[in-house]
Amino acid sequence: MEGIRVWRWKQFDNLGLPTHEVKELVKALQHRKITLGKEEDGVIWAGTKSGRYSTKEGYNTLSEQGHTTAKDILLKICWDKRCLPKAGLYAWLALHNKLLTTDLFRKMGYEGPSKCSLCEKVEESINHLLLTCEYSYNCWSWLRKQLNWYSPIPDSVIAMFQAWPIMNKGYIYEGLWVAAPSMLVWELWKERNRRIFREDKLEWQQLTNKIEAAIIELINSHYMKNHKNLEMSQWDDKMRLKWIGLKIPLFVGDGLVSAIHKRRDCKWMPPEEG
Ligand SMILES: [Zn+2]
Structure with missing residues (x-):
């Protein structure tokens, strides 16, 4: 009944x-x-009419719940579909101090060595390991230079993410802004584990090569799937020079025409010194 x-x-x-x-x-x-009713009981996601959960719907629901702008940017650069999902997850854990660095182990009663494995000088903490350590700082400086973005580097990972700009919205390489910071955090965390568990290491210049390749692969694969409304800004043009390997898929019909059209409007910029 x-x-x-x-x-x-x-x-x-x-x-x-x-x-x-x-x-x-x-x-x-x-x-x-x-x-x-007569239907069987079941679990549904209340955030959507369909009742089905997806990362996008989860993100939209959180975004609609009146979070501050600072929190929105954290959600965006960890959970956007252009991020590598596991990189976004690790960045999210880092931002919430949930990665098991040795300072946290110490609080839990661990009494072994707790030096940062990247510099072997200072006790490991999230902010040191992923930002203020000389090794990590070099990686962040490299990334910001690669994005043509220069501003003072904050002293915590969360401040870095909160201050992270998503510029060039609607243009071809906007995804670089979105996907890069979580990829950097993820690669730094893997480098830390490589040193601890595999007794192997990469110098920071080698790691940034790896990060660059990973970001390019991610961005290119995103273009392969979403190749509509491509437009190119002057910044995108610069990115093509800096990130060798970024490519607009040539097989897209309208998208390519649009990109070429926009490129004609771009002014030629002299290459940077050095
Ligand atoms: Zn260090």
């Missing part, structure tokens, strides 16, 4: 939730009118 009832919520003990979450759940369900 179908009908609307006011449900009496009583038993939550077997859900294994913490007390404060049970209280919130009870509050949310009180006086909730429940419609009983």
